[in-house]
Amino acid sequence: xxxxxxxxxxxxxxxxxxxxxxxxxxxxxxxxxxxxxxxxxxxxxxxxxxxxxxxxxxxxxxxxxxxxxxxxxxxxxxxxxxxxxxxxxxxxxxxxxxxxxxxxxxxxxxxxxxxxxxxxxxxxxxxxxxxxxxxxxxxxxxxxxxxxxxxxxxxxxxxxxxxxxxxxxxxxxxxxxxxxxxxxxxxxxxxxxxxxxxxxxxxxxxxxxxxxxxxx
Numbered sequence: 696x697x698x699x700x701x702x703x704x705x706x707x708x709x710x711x712x713x714x715x716x717x718x719x720x721x722x723x724x725x726x727x728x729x730x731x732x733x734x735x736x737x738x739x740x741x742x743x744x745x746x747x748x749x750x751x752x753x754x755x756x757x758x759x760x761x762x763x764x765x766x767x768x769x770x771x772x773x774x775x776x777x778x779x780x781x782x783x784x785x786x787x788x789x790x791x792x793x794x795x796x797x798x799x800x801x802x803x804x805x806x807x808x809x810x811x812x813x814x815x816x817x818x819x820x821x822x823x824x825x826x827x828x829x830x831x832x833x834x835x836x837x838x839x840x841x842x843x844x845x846x847x848x849x850x851x852x853x854x855x856x857x858x859x860x861x862x863x864x865x866x867x868x869x870x871x872x873x874x875x876x877x878x879x880x881x882x883x884x885x886x887x888x889x890x891x892x893x894x895x896x897x898x899x900x901x902x903x904x905x906x907x908x909x910x911x
Contacts, residue, residue: 710886712802715893720906724881724897725769728805731883735798747795748774750785758785764796765822765873772807773814775822775873777839783872786811792876802886807878814873823871831865832856882909 698706721727735743744764751757760782766773772794776783786792794807823831836852843849882896892911897904 709888710802715885740800749793750782751789772876778870778872781840804884806882808880809876809878811874811876819873
């Protein structure tokens, strides 16, 4: 059967992977996140550190895209991007963001809200030079989010740059940057049978985490 606009409403399955009890929760949400991230990794979920990042432009229009989580602490999460990109322009105007980790193979999501601030130059430099060399080159080649006339432009620029720096260190692009997300809330969603999902949200008040169960 092919999928089309007339039959997609029937696509569904039951969520039977597991459940989330109050007794499973940790005092700090990042501890539970770390447990779930490890379980996603060992479940061989593709790109377990991939997260959907939502930003809002100056008109209030939301945008979403997938970026990779590159580090986390008890209160913060880190990602990197081109500072000329659409997302970076949004963040300069409105630093509030939301994240979603869609671990569908194990019927889980983690939803996060927070506020971003820029990383230091030292942190950005360190991260840039841990990237594969071809990725460093692509950072220079792509004028991220800008309109281009063809893919050949990117391919040719990439090959030219690669040849130029074949035996040289790639220079650091001043437009490359990163952000830390100061976490305000973190919600853990575990799919359950009959759509009676388990949902718990950690919300930070006065430097303390309060935990609430949410109705599915």
